[in-house]
Amino acid sequence: MRTVLDFSPLHRSSIGFERVFDLLEAAQAQQPDNWPPFDTMKLSDDHYRITMAVAGFKPDEIDISQQENLLVIKGERQQETEGEYLHRGIACRPFVRRFELAEHVKVEDAQLADGLLNISLKREVPEAMKPRRIEINTDNAVLKKVRQIEQQVAA
Numbered sequence: 001m002r003t004v005l006d007f008s009p010l011h012r013s014s015i016g017f018e019r020v021f022d023l024l025e026a027a028q029a030q031q032p033d034n035w036p037p038f039d040t041m042k043l044s045d046d047h048y049r050i051t052m053a054v055a056g057f058k059p060d061e062i063d064i065s066q067q068e069n070l071l072v073i074k075g076e077r078q079q080e081t082e083g084e085y086l087h088r089g090i091a092c093r094p095f096v097r098r099f100e101l102a103e104h105v106k107v108e109d110a111q112l113a114d115g116l117l118n119i120s121l122k123r124e125v126p127e128a129m130k131p132r133r134i135e136i137n138t139d140n141a142v143l144k145k146v147r148q149i150e151q152q153v154a155a
Helices: 008-013 018-029 139-154
Strands: 039-043 048-052 064-065 068-076 095-100 105-113 116-123
Touching: 064 105, 068 116
Parallel strands: none
Antiparallel strands: 039 048, 048 116, 064 068, 068 095, 105 116
C-alpha cells in the first residue's frame, strides 16, 4: 500500500519552494527500479560519492552527463553472440539512472574498476554565498570616524 501526500497546502503558504515541491512529487511518483544497484555516500560536508555496480560494462558503454542539477548515467552493452546461452543469469540490459543534485554540486571524476563505477561529487559554493564574518563597530570607532571627517571638512 502506497501513501500519497498532498502538497497543495504547502503551495498556498510558501513562496520560492517550487523546486522542492517538484522534487518531492517526482520522488513520490517514481517507480522503484533496482537495476543497477548503487550506493550513495557522504564523505565530508562537501564531498559525495555514488558507487554503481555495472559488472560486464566497459567504459565506452557507459555515458555520464550532467545538465544543471541532473546527473544522468546511461549504460548499454554491445551484444557479443559467441555461442548459445543455456542459462543467462548476468544482467546486461540497458539502464538509465537519474540523480537530482543540489545547487553547486559538480562531478569531479568517474572511475570504473572491478565492476564498480565510482562517481565523485563536490559542492562548490561561490564565495559570495558563503557565510562571512561581520565586524561590530563600537561607538568609539564611529565617533573617531565622525571626528576625522569633521576635521577634514573644517580644513
